[in-house]
Amino acid sequence: MASPRRSVEGRPLGASASSNSSSPGSPAHGGGGGGGSGRFEFQSLLSSRAAGVDPTCARLRASESPVHRRGSFPLTAAGPSQAPPPTLPEEDRMDLNPSFLGIALRSLLAIDLWLSKKLGVCAGESSSWGSVRPLMKLLEISGHGITWLLGTLYCLYRSDSWAGREVLMNLLFALLLDLLVVALIKGLVRRRRPAHNQMDMFVTLSVDKYSFPSGHATRASLVSRFILKHLVLAIPLRVLVILWAFILGLSRVMLGRHNVTDVAFGFFLGYMQYSIVDYCWLSPHNAPVLFILWNQQ
Numbered sequence: 001m002a003s004p005r006r007s008v009e010g011r012p013l014g015a016s017a018s019s020n021s022s023s024p025g026s027p028a029h030g031g032g033g034g035g036g037s038g039r040f041e042f043q044s045l046l047s048s049r050a051a052g053v054d055p056t057c058a059r060l061r062a063s064e065s066p067v068h069r070r071g072s073f074p075l076t077a078a079g080p081s082q083a084p085p086p087t088l089p090e091e092d093r094m095d096l097n098p099s100f101l102g103i104a105l106r107s108l109l110a111i112d113l114w115l116s117k118k119l120g121v122c123a124g125e126s127s128s129w130g131s132v133r134p135l136m137k138l139l140e141i142s143g144h145g146i147t148w149l150l151g152t153l154y155c156l157y158r159s160d161s162w163a164g165r166e167v168l169m170n171l172l173f174a175l176l177l178d179l180l181v182v183a184l185i186k187g188l189v190r191r192r193r194p195a196h197n198q199m200d201m202f203v204t205l206s207v208d209k210y211s212f213p214s215g216h217a218t219r220a221s222l223v224s225r226f227i228l229k230h231l232v233l234a235i236p237l238r239v240l241v242i243l244w245a246f247i248l249g250l251s252r253v254m255l256g257r258h259n260v261t262d263v264a265f266g267f268f269l270g271y272m273q274y275s276i277v278d279y280c281w282l283s284p285h286n287a288p289v290l291f292i293l294w295n296q297q
């Protein structure tokens with residue numbers, strides 16, 4: 001039975017292409033002998049990497065070099081007495097044979113960084129859209145955790161109906177859940193904020209030095225879904241709520257606070273968090289203590 005370790009080792013870089021285009025055993029083919037071919041190519045890559053050379057170029061050059069041509073023949077014509085090539089450390093094999101997912105993720109990250117830098121037009125006063133920065137910072141306050149927590153507590157205090165209190169109690173629960181989940185993920189992922197960000201945000205927690213996911217984006221998406229579900233609003237107001245959430249997310253990238261993926265994932269996370277809140281909906285029936293305690297205030 002083939003172990004995962006063997007399957008990684010036995011899948012040479014570019015082996016499928018070369019096996020179609022060159023004859024087995026030719027120098028370009030890298031030996032052609034099944035697992036031997038893979039080992040040979042990894043060996044060239046490893047030695048070039050150790051010498052500080054770009055592995056891709058080195059691989060091409062290595063397959064053309066007379067030294068490697070000579071080296072490839074014994075592998076092809078290797079008899080049973082031929083000593084096997086030295087085994088490479090596991091991490092090198094993995095590193096030199098990136099999966100499709102790995103390549104896709106790296107490409108996505110490269111596009112993310114490039115796009116985020118391009119969109120960070122309000123990252124500083126001297127940036128191309130620097131004059132819009134105060135407006136973006138106002139938007140930032142409109143989606144800040146403190147603004148929403150204080151606003152909800154105030155409305156809860158002023159609320160005189162059971163139905164209103166129930167909705168606000170759940171909004172409070174949603175906001176606290178969001179702060180907790182975002183802090184946990186930020187602490188786990190520890191992705192640094194973009195280099196062009198100025199850390200001049202109003203009231204932050206220690207994990208807010210990290211950028212993934214955007215707390216403002218999760219809140220915008222969570223709160224807007226909550227409002228759309230529980231408040232009876234005219235269509236123009238509903239559109240305004242969605243626009244606010246979208247522009248708030250965009251402003252995070254424009255201010256240079258976040259990369260695009262931080263905000264995109266934030267929107268997704270906030271949307272999912274609402275589903276949790278909806279599922280665990282607190283009511284006088286399933287959480288009577290909360291409501292009785294609040295009533296006694």
Ligand SMILES: CC(C)=CCC/C(C)=C/COP(=O)(O)O
Pocket residue numbers: 144145146179201202203204205208211213214215216217252257
């Ligand atoms: C202090 C409290 C209660 C919340 C902090 C809210 C905050 C500053 C989140 C960071 O948001 P981004 O991740 O979008 O920058």
